[in-house]
Amino acid sequence: MGFFDKIREGLRKTKEAAQNNVNAVLATFRTVDEEMLSELEDSLILADIGANLAMETVDELRDRAKLKKLESQEDIKKELCDILCEKMKKNEGLVLETKPSVILVVGVNGVGKTTSIGKLGQKLTGEGKKVLFAAADTFRAAAADQLSIWADRCGADIVRHAEGADPSAVIFDAISAAKARGCDVVICDTAGRLHNKKNLMNELAKMNRVIDRELPGASKETLLVIDATTGQNGVLQAESFNEACTLSGMILTKLDGTAKGGIVINISNKIGVPVKFIGVGETADDLLVFEPEGFVQAFFE
Ligand SMILES: Nc1nc2c(ncn2[C@@H]2O[C@H](COP(=O)(O)OP(=O)(O)O)[C@@H](O)[C@H]2O)c(=O)[nH]1
Ligand SMILES: [Mg+2]
Incomplete structure (x- = not known):
């Protein structure tokens, strides 16, 4: 399956909903009037774009439609896509310039951190990079087992300690191993218990100190994983991790x-x-590089 088929298939549920809502509004309108704009706003909220952003988007669409004298469905749809793309930060890709570089993966339990690391490992080894996983979720032994399976599958190395070990010690060892073995990227899995937020955040700070001390000046990505099905709760998670x-x-x-x-x-x-x-x-190839334009297009087409 090619990239666009994959994104279309992955977004099937969103698209069906959008087709019933956003597209339906766009397909039936005759003029850009307040009724149409208010229906459009409602349908954007239904797609979980958020009430404020939906309002902002519709306000901009109203202004631009007037300014640019947009009238056809096609023009309005294109303008709406442009506005939504502008709302998102551009994705410049991963910066992995040093050898080794580090990717620290954070997020609450069950969002898909370990799975995403497996998929990312597959992507990077596929590009010819030597990858090492650091199993710094030491909360349950099963977490390191799960990561080991992904390591075997994609040909990455793994450094793991016993259950309950200090996550920062795992990262320390992983970085030493990566230096000794000439690895390109160290990807660190972490635990995501939020029942004690302060502890979790302290632990993350400690891991960051180890990385910065052992690899000063190295490329470091800190990636937050969020489960899209959790809706507004995901926004709260992103705010507190950020x-x-x-x-x-x-x-x-x-x-x-x-x-x-x-x-x-x-x-x-x-x-x-x-x-x-x-x-x-x-599965391993179910991780797609995010492109705002392609995403918004797949959403509406
Ligand atoms: N359908 C679907 N399931 C996913 C995706 N990413 C992760 N999962 C599943 O979500 C569950 C939790 O994933 P896991 O990586 O263990 O989460 P972690 O606790 O954050 O490490 C597993 O059953 C994964 O297979 C995804 O993109 N789509
Ligand atoms: Mg995990």
């Missing part, structure tokens, strides 16, 4: 399981951090 660590990007997972793909636009806009990948399934 306060605790400097995020360089986000991965939105499980877009195949939601009709509310608009959450991607909402979160990217609210947090001001680029979405770098989206997850559209559970």
